[in-house]
Amino acid sequence: NTFVLATHNLHKIEEFNAILGSLVPGITVIGYDGPEPIEDGVSFAENALIKARAAAAHTGLPSLSDDSGICVDVLGGAPGIFSARWAGSAKDNAANVQLLLDQLSDVREEDRGAHFQCTIAVVNPVTNEEYVVEGKWPGRIAREVHGANGFGYDPVFIPEGYEVTAAILDPDEKNQLSHRSRALRALADRLSS
Template sequence: MAQVVLATHNPHKVEEFAAIVAATRPDLTVIGYDGPEPVEDGVTFAENALIKARAAAAHTGLPALADDSGVCVDVLGGAPGVFSAYWAGHRKDAVANLDLLLDQLSDIADPHRTAQFVSTIALVIPGASTAGGAVEHVVEGVWPGRLARAAAGAGGFGYDPIFIPDDQPGGAQRTAGEFSAAEKNEASHRARAFTALVPLLGAL
């Protein structure tokens, strides 16, 4: 069974990715990354995803996946965006990030609380090119929705408890934090990005 390393120290992401990958490529085993964390100094999701995937591939010698993702709020011009994990400071405090974003949007009416979860996945396969270098691919998935006025649901992580995805069955208005793991893994921005990635995984 082939292995692919997921370039993150976030166990929630490893669990979520493993479930998404298993649904379409059960022959692949997703393993966590225990190497050094590179400096994510890119200004786009794609740049940061490539930085992480390249570092993991170089450290392990294995094909590497990296996801850079966040919530992009229309009225904030797409912020927090690439700064989603650090919105309230460099401690990566998910609760503080969520609370700060809700506070910033406290006076914004519901029709203007539109947002998208964006996931960009980079795949780096070391030594796979004809010249012996790495082969790199980048794909993106977008999950449109809007932001709730208060957190709801204990599932997921990050901004999930305040993100209400569009087009829910029966017109439901649940947050992603109220989705089951199976529901989220089928509909999320990461699932959408991975769907775009599947045709590129033939070399693994």
């Protein structure tokens, strides 16, 4: 019941461990710092599979990956798979968030809808099994950054049913609601069936 988690994003590892611990007793997720493959897929699922296949090939162990991002309605689903590098090739989170706020500066309240998406790929090199599961978290984009918890676009994402950003929520609350927790619940169902 040991899986390699193919990510270089420490926030994802933290959230995986916090969520999975209670969901799938006995599962162990270990980090993987092998070479980063080129993510040239055109969808979350393709990129998630690229990362999990690379880790599986490198380690010979069952591997997981997380490809995620924020999809903004009025931008036709962008930044989407480009969320980590929205403002340029460096993964500069403050610049990414600022660019998104600037792009939406003239957009009215009712048109600021968005969702987070998380796609998790599972690649088992022993059984040759591969699949993806996904989770979405609906909400809208705030007018300015608020809050210090979480990571990425959390300071500008107001979850549906809330008036504060995901970065104001405490980590436990985010982990009950988030796209990542929804995808991990789908994974837990799959693993137990």
